[in-house]
Amino acid sequence: MSGRSGGAGSALTWSALRAVKCAELEQAADGWGRVSNRADAVRDRIEGELLPGLRDTQKGEAPDAAVKGLRRLGKNFQYIYTECGLLRTTLNSLAHEIKTQQRVLQGALDDAAALKFTVRADGSVTYPAAGEGLIDGKPLAGGTASGVPNPGMVPPSGLVPPNPNAGKAQDIADRVAQAVRAAADADWRHARILRSLKAHEGLGVPVGTWTDAAADAAAVRGAARGYLKDAIPHDASPAERKAWWAGLTDEQREEYLAVYPDQIGNLDGIPALVRDAANRDNLQLLMGKLEGRDDADSATKLAALREIDRQLRAVPKVGEPPMYLLGIGDQGNGRAIVSYGNPDTSRNVAAYVPGLNTSLDKEFAEGDLKRARDTAAAARDIDQSSAVITWLGYDAPQSPDGWSSLAVAGTGRAEAGGRAFNGFMAGMVASNDHADPNLTAIGHSYGSRTVGAATQQGGGIPGVTDIVLVGSPGVGVDRAEDLGVGRDHVYVGAAENDVVTKLPASEHAVISGIGRALGPVGSLVDLANGGDADLWFGTDPASEEFGGRRFSADDGPPLIGPGRVTTDAHSQYFDPELDSTSSRSIALIAAGRGEEVKPERPR
Amino acid sequence: MTRISEERRGSFLGVVDRFWRKSGYQMTAVNNSAEFPAIYARTIDGYRMSLSIGGQGQAFFQVDTPCVQKSEVLDSTTPATAFLDPDAELIPRPDIHSDFWSAGGS
Numbered sequence: 165m166s167g168r169s170g171g172a173g174s175a176l177t178w179s180a181l182r183a184v185k186c187a188e189l190e191q192a193a194d195g196w197g198r199v200s201n202r203a204d205a206v207r208d209r210i211e212g213e214l215l216p217g218l219r220d221t222q223k224g225e226a227p228d229a230a231v232k233g234l235r236r237l238g239k240n241f242q243y244i245y246t247e248c249g250l251l252r253t254t255l256n257s258l259a260h261e262i263k264t265q266q267r268v269l270q271g272a273l274d275d276a277a278a279l280k281f282t283v284r285a286d287g288s289v290t291y292p293a294a295g296e297g298l299i300d301g302k303p304l305a306g307g308t309a310s311g312v313p314n315p316g317m318v319p320p321s322g323l324v325p326p327n328p329n330a331g332k333a334q335d336i337a338d339r340v341a342q343a344v345r346a347a348a349d350a351d352w353r354h355a356r357i358l359r360s361l362k363a364h365e366g367l368g369v370p371v372g373t374w375t376d377a378a379a380d381a382a383a384v385r386g387a388a389r390g391y392l393k394d395a396i397p398h399d400a401s402p403a404e405r406k407a408w409w410a411g412l413t414d415e416q417r418e419e420y421l422a423v424y425p426d427q428i429g430n431l432d433g434i435p436a437l438v439r440d441a442a443n444r445d446n447l448q449l450l451m452g453k454l455e456g457r458d459d460a461d462s463a464t465k466l467a468a469l470r471e472i473d474r475q476l477r478a479v480p481k482v483g484e485p486p487m488y489l490l491g492i493g494d495q496g497n498g499r500a501i502v503s504y505g506n507p508d509t510s511r512n513v514a515a516y517v518p519g520l521n522t523s524l525d526k527e528f529a530e531g532d533l534k535r536a537r538d539t540a541a542a543a544r545d546i547d548q549s550s551a552v553i554t555w556l557g558y559d560a561p562q563s564p565d566g567w568s569s570l571a572v573a574g575t576g577r578a579e580a581g582g583r584a585f586n587g588f589m590a591g592m593v594a595s596n597d598h599a600d601p602n603l604t605a606i607g608h609s610y611g612s613r614t615v616g617a618a619t620q621q622g623g624g625i626p627g628v629t630d631i632v633l634v635g636s637p638g639v640g641v642d643r644a645e646d647l648g649v650g651r652d653h654v655y656v657g658a659a660e661n662d663v664v665t666k667l668p669a670s671e672h673a674v675i676s677g678i679g680r681a682l683g684p685v686g687s688l689v690d691l692a693n694g695g696d697a698d699l700w701f702g703t704d705p706a707s708e709e710f711g712g713r714r715f716s717a718d719d720g721p722p723l724i725g726p727g728r729v730t731t732d733a734h735s736q737y738f739d740p741e742l743d744s745t746s747s748r749s750i751a752l753i754a755a756g757r758g759e760e761v762k763p764e765r766p767r
Numbered sequence: 768m769t770r771i772s773e774e775r776r777g778s779f780l781g782v783v784d785r786f787w788r789k790s791g792y793q794m795t796a797v798n799n800s801a802e803f804p805a806i807y808a809r810t811i812d813g814y815r816m817s818l819s820i821g822g823q824g825q826a827f828f829q830v831d832t833p834c835v836q837k838s839e840v841l842d843s844t845t846p847a848t849a850f851l852d853p854d855a856e857l858i859p860r861p862d863i864h865s866d867f868w869s870a871g872g873s
Contacts, residue, residue, distance in 0.1 A: 218851050482851055483858040545821035546803060548857050716796055741831040744817045745796045745807055752803065762798040 176348040178269055178287050178340050184347075186259040186266070193255035197418060200248035207241040210234055216479045234475075246377055247361055249422025250384045254357050256419065257388035261350035265343040271338035281333055287311050287344065289337040291329035309333040311341030319741040325577060329691075357383050374452030381449055384423055392423060402433030402587070409434055411520045425449065430491045430499075434593025436508045443489040447473055450494055459544035465498050471529035472500060485540040485551070491588075496559040498524020501588070502533050504540035505551030512543065512602045514594070514754035517585060519609030519635075522560040532556070535608075535738035542740060542751030550755045557584045560610055575617065575640065578610065582617030586625055589618075593627035602756035603627040607663060608737065612636035614703070616647065624648040629653065630758055632750055633712070635735040637652045637664045638702035644712035653712045655753050655761065657746050658706035661733035662720040665706060708766040716764040717746035768849065770869045771824040779826070779868065783818050792816070814872040823860045837842050
């Protein structure tokens, strides 16, 4: 078949369309699929066996150079995997569309044969004499009808041919013409994509190539929409999605992973290992996409993605929990969900929801991910079957642009975030191998307000039996028992010098007036100080009145220390070096042993 | 590593606790949990340390320095005293029996 610009289909005849052997296209697609799989396996071997082996056993400049070379080789194979996977789906999508048009054509030809009409090489249809002349009663002469690709576009002539065969012939000719035109159009679209699936020459896979790969994936997605995407069960429950995935053939799974890593990677209910594989590919494509842009937002997100990529490529040492990328995206302030430890095989799974001023930037990729990594490592000291997740699955409020913007955001961000968090946790319940896993939700700062919102929607947070609130400005309910897990399963960490946790208390005078001039730190002080406290603060979770279980936390540096103002006391609850008592308490709860936490007197 | 039985954990932490106090360290927190006890201390120049018991009686010592500038730290060159599979995801739990430290209730 030949693609012609304009896709008018004049080069394609119906007999050529009928003769297209779609099975051959599908065989070719399978061939590309095999190449793609081989490349993926080789990449796994390089990154999983060769690199760690070299690093563990050799030191010096030669092995360093070899590691560099192997890394590049791994990237080359990843690129081959992605592009060959796209080729495969493009060919399958073409075969799917051509087969559809072949069926339309065959239907028309069958009708013509039944009526004893002749379909001529140019697609026109000859019909025999039939009916009765108005004047002489003789059958009316036969004739020929030419199809138009888009019936209705041609104005009716007003002269209705009286031969009853003429209308039927016209219908058949129209269907033949439409099938040929649609097939030519599909051919043209797919040919254009296939021509664009080309790599730069040479062994390097430069940035531009990944930018191209991102565009390639988008193009293939556009073409394969009818073929693949409609089947992704976005509206189903996580358990149904898990069943859908389990019911696919290996070939189908490979195609979904190659063409829709973004959809499969972020679909709650899909197994963690699958999401991780999809998101690692999606990460490369996202980096390619953002590398092609030069605005500040893209640069910020790109720095975060690069840092996540760096961590994913590092081989964990013995005792360090392995990393799984459960979600990644550049929408809004950016999305990233990272698990330390396998959340499907672990009996204890905790998810940490970050808060105020969190977005997909380098600080998040270093600091917020470290919180889950540290907590996971400490939880596994207690129970090895534990995983801890950093969940940035919502747009947290950003306060550097002023308190007023936060006031406008109000509880909206927490409500929307709560819904997304509940969907994610339902996915964790569905994909976890244990009948009765211990699931814990950990909210820090505004993230505790988001967790609070999640508990008030539907039946609460799916599967969650324990809730940890640290550095919380209030969670939207006044009593621990209102969170729905029992007051004994609500744990609260509040450092003495953390201003955010002091909102309902009366110490505002001390800090008032020093806010606005201090940039981001100042805006946090402002937040602690100003605005309408009823908006989302509520009762202090560390108070006697709230009724949760408070655990001890280091006081942290005072807000006004020697020569500086700092809110560091708000950010060290997870840090095993700066606050070993608090971080260890969080780890005990994450490991499902919260009853062993040493209690602290409530405020 | 030596298994420390639940009955002996208190005395094990007690020995260390007494030594830390004698050395002039300030005890900052104590968790009296029978299964997962822990003690935390601080020196006058800001060093912090803890001794905690994890799963199956595994003991963890931790020492942290006061604020220092962030810098590259080389990996420890001291090999583990017991065999450690380089591909292992988890550090093995204690498996050595001591007549004293591993003893059950009398």
